[in-house]
Amino acid sequence: MLKYALGATAALALSVVVIPAASVVPAVSAEPDFATIALTAGKGWSGTGSWSTRPGQYRQEFTVGITNTAGHEEQGLDLFVSFPTDRLDVTSYEGRGWDCWDVNDGPGAEGLRCTQNHLIVDKEAWPALKIHTSVVKWEHYNDSIDVYAEAGGHAKVHAGQLFKIDTST
Template identity: 45%
Template sequence: MKRVLSAITAVLLSASAVPATAAESGWASVEMTPAEGWKVLESGYWYMRGGWPGTVDINITNRSNHDAGDLYVRLSFPPDKLEVTGYEGDYWTCWDVVGHPGYEGVHCTTDGFLAVPDEAFPTLKIHTKGREHHTDTLDVYAETSGENDVHAGVPYRIDLST
């Protein structure tokens, strides 16, 4: 029965998946790349075994015609189900945000880094661990003064079954 339910879940997930490279156009390009612990399924979903560590790399490139130095990034996800175990990257300062639906997750800013047009900000690495079996989306929003948010998102699944 467990295998039948898993097969049905996989079919349902693949029917509603969006590609991992989907991102809105705007002042910047935002890319999320699954690193250690995450796998990309044929459906486009990211997948991770619960309880195991995983890393997401976030890369943002200034596509505007002016310098950008006040970058603010928000990675949105349910923190009660997907734990952030750390974050790293040159010039990045991050903090956890909980209790504000839609804004929960990790928020980060760059300190003292100025990206000229077509220059990438340093890579931000977010270390994660699945807490419980669930399906949701990882969403990244990037902001800078005078520009609208730029968003990229990917559906994911944490599986705790044995």
């Protein structure tokens, strides 16, 4: 009887060991981001982690840089730059091939929407987009600028930047 029990245990152990590891499939496989987004502070902003500006400065500017990391060329890019339009007002934008317009569809859906139609190969960047703003209200305020990009049916990519309007003396 002991021999039979040991034989059954060995057979069971062998059957577990024989299962090939290649047959194991991960439960979720995520698509890698098609692009990276970088926000760079310009005139009117200071700070490294969180940007800061002061009311009364005529203009703030920041640059949005987007690099293709899809592994193949991409053409066409849709961009949404989200920020509180009751605190920051877009005075202008510049960048080769960008077409932008203001949107104000309520909290979380306000800012600037832009399109770009350049063909960009893998590991190259779309032309930079420089956005000029001015402070609307003279109040201390904390929030973020968020950028969402889409192209070629890929999932959206996102980057955010904390900022504050500093009224301290």
